[in-house]
Amino acid sequence: MTVSPFDSGLWSRHFGDAEVGAHFSDRAEIDAMLRVEAALAKAESALGLIPAESADAIARAAREARIAPAELAAGAASAGVPVPALVAALRTAVASPEHAAFLHWGATSQDIVDTGLALRLAAALDVLERRLAATAAALAGQAGRHRDTVMAGRTRFQLAVPTTLGARIAAWGMPLIRHLERLAQLRPRVLVVTLGGAAGNGAAFAGHGAALAEAMARELDLHAPLIPPHAARDGIAELGAWLALVTGSLGKIGQDLILLGQSEIAEVSAGAGGGSSTMPHKSNPVGAEALVTLARGNAAAAAELFQAMLHAGERDGAAWSSEWFALPRMTVAAAAALRHAEGLAGGLAARPERMLATITADGGLMMAETATFALAREMPRPEAEKLVKGACAEVRDTGVPLAQALARRHPGLDWPSLLDPARAVGDAPRLADAFVAAAAALSPAGR
Amino acid sequence: MTVSPFDSGLWSRHFGDAEVGAHFSDRAEIDAMLRVEAALAKAESALGLIPAESADAIARAAREARIAPAELAAGAASAGVPVPALVAALRTAVASPEHAAFLHWGATSQDIVDTGLALRLAAALDVLERRLAATAAALAGQAGRHRDTVMAGRTRFQLAVPTTLGARIAAWGMPLIRHLERLAQLRPRVLVVTLGGAAGNGAAFAGHGAALAEAMARELDLHAPLIPPHAARDGIAELGAWLALVTGSLGKIGQDLILLGQSEIAEVSAGAGGGSSTMPHKSNPVGAEALVTLARGNAAAAAELFQAMLHAGERDGAAWSSEWFALPRMTVAAAAALRHAEGLAGGLAARPERMLATITADGGLMMAETATFALAREMPRPEAEKLVKGACAEVRDTGVPLAQALARRHPGLDWPSLLDPARAVGDAPRLADAFVAAAAALSPAGR
Amino acid sequence: MTVSPFDSGLWSRHFGDAEVGAHFSDRAEIDAMLRVEAALAKAESALGLIPAESADAIARAAREARIAPAELAAGAASAGVPVPALVAALRTAVASPEHAAFLHWGATSQDIVDTGLALRLAAALDVLERRLAATAAALAGQAGRHRDTVMAGRTRFQLAVPTTLGARIAAWGMPLIRHLERLAQLRPRVLVVTLGGAAGNGAAFAGHGAALAEAMARELDLHAPLIPPHAARDGIAELGAWLALVTGSLGKIGQDLILLGQSEIAEVSAGAGGGSSTMPHKSNPVGAEALVTLARGNAAAAAELFQAMLHAGERDGAAWSSEWFALPRMTVAAAAALRHAEGLAGGLAARPERMLATITADGGLMMAETATFALAREMPRPEAEKLVKGACAEVRDTGVPLAQALARRHPGLDWPSLLDPARAVGDAPRLADAFVAAAAALSPAGR
């Protein structure tokens, strides 16, 4: 089946992601669980809980076993978790029964599933981190390039005052740098070994629960939590929130690209643009739309994870499996969104002449605030406001340019120069610089 | 990839649904779109818009073409919609170019995708309707069987007063009957032909837009809307809401089954129960958990569809594709939940002796309200309440049965009989009857 | 406190609604519950369950009692429900204790709260219905007025082909008519008496539960359900979904108004527009923004109600009180959105000259599809497409109008006339007509 576009032959190339999606295949899940069983056996043998030869035999079987997802499907359906069937299959793969008896020693299904998930998330987050940095870098390149490219600032869908494209891009990119900071902070809380046994207290580990978790964490390059997180799902929910933050920031970029690429505005284009055979003037913002769709999807899915925090007792089958629906899709959505965003950032093409035309349309009314501040240096502000308001009325009524209407009212100033949009962009270039510097600070050493 | 459990080899058997899921494969989507192209050509030929031989050639090609999802993936990714690639592939399949020229005549991609979706939804809703009725019937069977099976009513997770299992089951089943009513009401709003052309006004249909839509509706057994619903997504969102209502009602059943099946209560069991090799006393409520998980997932996904109603202009690529993520999963979730629910309803096993033991535990304090009402026929209610309160205190302090404590205070009444739980269930049996009757009324003609 | 903008002195005038909000005050809640207690007593007396004089005394006290919300706050906090405190206060207000003893006879708190809610919802839904019809009528007025006002159709934020403003407005308004249809269908499922007593089986009603509910339904102008809906929340969730559908459709209108009102487009304006003292060219789309905000808020809140369907046992305090957070805000949001929408619809001002300018900008490339269809009547379509594509390239390269570029390539046709946008709007006027007719059919008798 292909209920989800992320899994569809038609759609996964667009909405999904091959590299990160690979960590969310049945195959990857089974492989990760096998690695966990091997690491558990190894750690248990090191602590004297099971014989070393048994651990070796288990590790070998885990490495060599070929267990197809379909083999585990019936077991997963009947147990609501794939581990009993996996353990049974792996037990068969361990040559001798006396070694097989030590497989999964003292562990519970959730230990295997959740630690396996942590392994896959660790790999996926490395990709996301790399793409975040690359997207930030691509945006920084554009922010630098367009540091001084004058563009209309738009607030509440109305032309406001001039700014630069570089400043806009800086506002797009700055959150990505914060997302990298957040990622570094959350990793130790999220990428953890889960090892607690049936009720989370390691009853079968003879007092070695904490040591085992630490040994496994070293082996698997994960973190060891102070307490097994069976029923404390804040790490998972925090990760989901982070993924929604990432796609949210990218969705904002997508929406802005859609708006700036409207036929009537067409100041910025990004991506190839979906053409239309019968409407040659169209250039559908396909990539930017994907950013919006993926962002809105993750926003909804994050709620699913927050709901799943209400996890009853030592383990709650329903709440736990809710996570299996939300977290993989959110991770792949973030990966796909970053892939699109990096491409769009790299391919962003600006049309400065159209940007300028926007600002100077309507007689330059957009410069009214600039005029007011200029005049307020010469007269009390209320007078300045009144004068400008009158000039604006004249512009709207007669079509005369604002500079001219102002000159007639207050001749002493060099109005054309004062109203030059490029001089009215304030700190916009410096905002671009600030982002470029922050992105550069990430670069090689940063990660 | 298998990002979604609905698509996973491991999980789709449990959380997904083969029958309804089949309508959400890439294959099914392509086939449905081909049927729509054929129906469009046929309708256009009937109205003289395109030559009859061209319509025949197109219909034949649509029937016989073998177009693999992978062939369309690149096109879907570049256009954000699969139709241009599909039309190109189908055009190749139409033997002669002069016929091929009339393929997709005047239509837009959304016409094909959305009408194709309506076809698949129509088939899926038939399955859901059948399963709703079957689940209601299975529940009605149990409600009848347990019409008089005395069970503790539980409010706010506390024992309240006696009721019957039949009344509880009636409260589970009644909403399903309302869901069938809702389904009948929403079908004409949801299962519609979409045909509007580029901007939704059928500009290329030479004034035949409405007639074409009606002809296609007849051909495809769908409804024809007064206005093409390109940007009016209330039908889709309404369907999503209905799916969330269905899974919500089933999720309540699942949650109740989990609670009634707790080890300490164990009054009702349903489904085989996921066993545990090392904990023989466990019987995990796997099916009931799935009902809860699927319900909570659909609740979150419904919000995604409501958000997607903010659909800009004549067509909004981002909002539109949001639906592709939410609606298929919601439909399959409802199908899976109904499959589980029907099975659980059929296999529900009650343990009346445990139910009775619950009620009579703690000296029968649960009967205090019954005692108060009995006494209130003999004395002013405040006095009755005071007397019962005193008796209850004695029960808690000394462990003496409530009937005895009451008899000591108010000897004239036949307390054991008055406090017989079976006599204190009020209208519970009649509520069960009412549901049984309502379910029976569905049966033969209804569907 | 004013945690919610709906309750804020600053904001309730804008985001809230005085008329519908009045039904969601503490005062209104208490009054409604008092009405329910009175109706219950009256019905019980009619059926001989309690003395007639007691019923009269209770009804009188319920009518005359002055119970301040603050009096019930401590009781609400300690019981998690306001009814015990309300009943105690009302009992005091009933002059004689022997009558007071029959107050709330056999009822449970949820009976009073939920029936009281139904009363308030009934009143609120009447207002919403009236406003839906008024908004539809206002939109129909504009659709008729702009039946033939040529405007660019916009798909995926790109200019597509010409349509009319009337057709766009019809697409806005048609869903409102469907919402009225849905409302009529859901009322009997939602506006119901809840009467079940402690565990929902009317144990204290001596077999008269159903008759009592019917009597109360007549008295209170509500419906009587077959089974008390204590734990079956599909009615509430359905209503929430409907409210989200309503605001979703209005949010789409708001978003379109924002887009059409962008400074660079400014083809339609609606509402007064929030001015800016320093930016005279700005006209912020304040009302349209509110439509978007309210729609997105209701979309999220609907999920809260779907989650609350997982209502445990005979009553679930946590799930039940979730509804108190979501449903009132959703109802008031719908009321406010309708108020804004009706005003915006009435005040909608179109600028046809700007609409035409949009279409003819860029040499009229927007007419390319129209040209293709015209040529396809003269030559095979692929040839037509090729010819038009060449002409478009010339337009883009040289700035020559499309009609001229086409005439050079294919001189026989009256290109200026063929490419007249007004002749290329297809069925747009008829779509406007269809909506106008559907809205008219509502009018006086309709409701």
Next chain:
Amino acid sequence: MTVSPFDSGLWSRHFGDAEVGAHFSDRAEIDAMLRVEAALAKAESALGLIPAESADAIARAAREARIAPAELAAGAASAGVPVPALVAALRTAVASPEHAAFLHWGATSQDIVDTGLALRLAAALDVLERRLAATAAALAGQAGRHRDTVMAGRTRFQLAVPTTLGARIAAWGMPLIRHLERLAQLRPRVLVVTLGGAAGNGAAFAGHGAALAEAMARELDLHAPLIPPHAARDGIAELGAWLALVTGSLGKIGQDLILLGQSEIAEVSAGAGGGSSTMPHKSNPVGAEALVTLARGNAAAAAELFQAMLHAGERDGAAWSSEWFALPRMTVAAAAALRHAEGLAGGLAARPERMLATITADGGLMMAETATFALAREMPRPEAEKLVKGACAEVRDTGVPLAQALARRHPGLDWPSLLDPARAVGDAPRLADAFVAAAAALSPAGR
């Protein structure tokens, strides 16, 4: 109006919070904005942008002005933002017009609203931090007290193996410590000065934008961001996510308390319990229910904030005002939930004798896994499992205790001692200790 329970006279004592709610009154919002205007003037004067006497006059007026929310309501409704009306009112309050002219110099409405919000959030987060620490401390007290209190571990609503109440409480409390860690990390990203002027580039600040923001940050004890966050809402959304994490963790505690307090289990009680006049055996888990309700509400509201990250252009009125609906309610919900949780943690009462009775019921089947591990030290595990399985069957069939059934099969061991639940709790006491230590580490220096 009292659309929201957070604002209701009836409900705010229970679901709301007086201390944190005070920061979300209209009054508090206006006061905070006035503080921001004063701080802006002061900073501008320090940098020479406006005269010092003007700054003083503005600060004085801001301190002394009495501006009622109702005065600003019309202005808020017409502008969609309260600042123009506020500035007008404040301007009147500034004695002399020449000083008043420098009020709000170069700022935009969002600068004032968002910086004012940051001030209020800073105060609210201090309260939340204090309560988080207090709740963690109260839980740590109970975890220490019940370090060795044997209780059944429950997985998937089934009895699993023994653990201790202290370990369960540790699993409740550990996330709170992580929430404090998260809070420290997010503060600098969230509690920031917003100062950007009309289009976010400080065009009217003559190059002093960054210096002004830093001066204001010092004055207001906030952080200064590298770039004004007008349209980058990751900070707000991150805070919302954190609030949902907090209430999610508390909701899990609430749900567990509800389950452990079920009449049939009654192993733990917390809070006074809502009584019922007619059902004396009831003790409704009112506080615990509130934790669940508030958690589920915040989970839904978090999605609203993630959706609002799609913030168009330099400012998006609709997306921005979405935050006003979600963030205050989420903050107050977290405050109320913490207040309840702290009270419930402090008042938690355990009934160890009932806990033990649960474990030893059913002949002690819960100890089967313990028995298996004991036997697996004497024989191959498969044999051990087989032997235990046989013994369990006997227990179920005959009611004989498990120890006896095992002794019959394998006499050599001291079964009563081996199956002593207190010896089978594994690391549970050490988990409690780990949490106690982590909570202690917070204490004096920590904050």
